[in-house]
Amino acid sequence: MLNDDLLRLARQAAMNLAEAQERAEGARTEYHQAVRRLHLAGASLREIADALEISHQRVHQMVEEAGGTPGWKPRRTPPEPACSFCGVTHTEPGSLVAGPGVYICHACVAASTVAIADAKDQPQVATPLACSFCDRPATEAQHLATGPGVRICERCVGFCSEIVDLYLD
Incomplete structure (x- = not known):
């Protein structure tokens, strides 16, 4: 009892x-x-x-x-790194955040933040895709912002935003 x-x-x-x-x-x-x-x-x-x-x-x-793996920083930096989302080349320090073979610029970080915030109001769509930065599956990441062949999850966008803020402040 x-x-x-x-x-x-x-x-x-x-x-x-x-x-x-x-x-x-x-x-x-x-x-x-x-x-x-x-x-x-x-x-x-x-x-x-x-x-x-x-x-x-x-x-x-x-x-x-x-989220930092041995491949997080590319072994060879291309002569002119370009944002994997918008394709714009950036040469000034702090203008791109590097992932494992992908880059994202400050403008795309801001756009991804907005896209993910807007997506929170929408139902999650089942997809086999994963974040290009941390490789977390979409089912775990919940929301991904996408570009041409690249994706970034909410957590990585937040992390990239912190890095961008360090350089822009």
Whole structure:
């Protein structure tokens, strides 16, 4: 026989635990993205590890978990990088954000932000496509902004927007 008061307390504790786990996951993601931003801003994995007093291997894992893979920065930069969404070439520093073999300019970051915000009001369409930046399937990303043969998810648009803001401010 279940005591109703104790059952109610147990259910409340389960809800509190679920909320705490969600907050912890958000904090972990935020930490990993901050480490990734340090790396993308030019700090080596070893420098980051020393500064945060964690292992080089853990920093590498964190950067990868935040979406940065060994292919995130192209090995060869084309002579004139161009936005993969609009095709406009940009040569000034900070005008393009690089992904694994793809680029996005500040104008397309802004347009993608608006497109994704507008898409939130629409029902999600099932598609086998994935984000060109993080390779997250559309089913997990929920909304993708698309260009000619490229796509970017809401999370990557937010990350690219942060990078663009650093350079434009």
